[in-house]
């Protein structure tokens with residue numbers, strides 16, 4: 273559970289990233305939380321233990337990670353983190369709060385794997401999903417008597433739509449729905465959904481939180497003790513827990529999260545501004561640009577605008593392929609949020625599992641490319657992007 277002192281609220285993002293859940297090990301004074309690489313713990317007598325019985329249920333390295341993410345998502349207000357073996361395991365665990373026969377209202381532009389879970393797995397257990405752009409009046413149109421959950425990403429993957437978390441949370445709560453926000457694209461440094469009304473904020477910690485493309489993980493955070501009890505029960509019952517080593521590496525990533533996010537944002541803003549006036553760019557999506565339809569909402573609920581840019585270039589898919597092939601610093605890869613820059617083709621990669629009709633309907637076109645802008649030098653990145661655009 274997060275430390276709830278006033279001091280924590282007043283600290284800057286970097287101080288909190290460095291110090292959160294970083295108490296020295298009591299026995300040795302080790303500055304870093306040790307990797308408790310154990311499956312089980314010796315008990316003094318039958319069921320007489322230290323609080324640790326079995327590592328699916330509790331592990332000290334995982335405890336430290338869970339406390340750290342909870343603290344970052346909810347400084348000053350007690351919150352609970354529950355870590356999972358991947359972002360999808362975290363998402364799946366949250367959907368297991370639902371009863372069979374319930375209904376989810378979800379934003380139409382979602383990570384492809386989330387939509388696949390909703391459409392191909394949850395539907396088998398009688399949980400249906402309605403997708404919506406959630407514009408004025410649209411949430412009301414999707415509401416059903418059995419709706420229990422509103423599922424949001426903001427900024428969305430890959431179109432970087434911005435949803436107004438305060439307004440949508442209030443509307444959903446009027447109807448008694450749970451509000452879940454996938455905060456992966458923003459990170460808790462840039463956006464804190466629980467402060468804006470969401471019940472649950474979750475991450476693929478694979479991305480910015482860990483930040484080095486060296487592990488897969490997830491974490492769910494809530495301030496609600498009863499919800500937390502249920503999520504913990506699901507974590508232990510389903511068993512999709514992260515390894516102690518992955519928890520350690522994620523914690524190590526967290527120490528530099530705030531400073532990395534500043535650099536990701538600096539670099540993405542720098543590149544987006546230049547792309548905006550480049551003649552070969554035919555569509556540009558970055559919430560930090562004043563021309564982005566969600567700019568004002570993003571400015572009101574995010575500290576900065578993040579490190580992700582999506583764009584289309586001349587020549588559609590062929591142009592996108594030439595761009596990616598010519599870039600030397602943006603590696604073609606799935607994933608995002610790491611120190612190195614990556615380029616992704618949502619149509620054939622991250623969103624290939626989303627039915628073609630829906631991809632086109634929401635605007636995930638064959639020509640769309642998604643840049644995860646890393647923390648390299650901005651001028652080097654721009655030179656690389658300019659060269660790649662020359663090849664288009």
Ligand SMILES: Cc1ncc(COP(=O)(O)O)c(C=O)c1O
Nearest residue numbers: 358359360383429456476478489
């Ligand atoms: C927004 C978002 N949520 C969840 C996930 C799934 O996370 P993981 O790959 O860690 O399972 C991803 C993966 O790309 C993502 O982009």
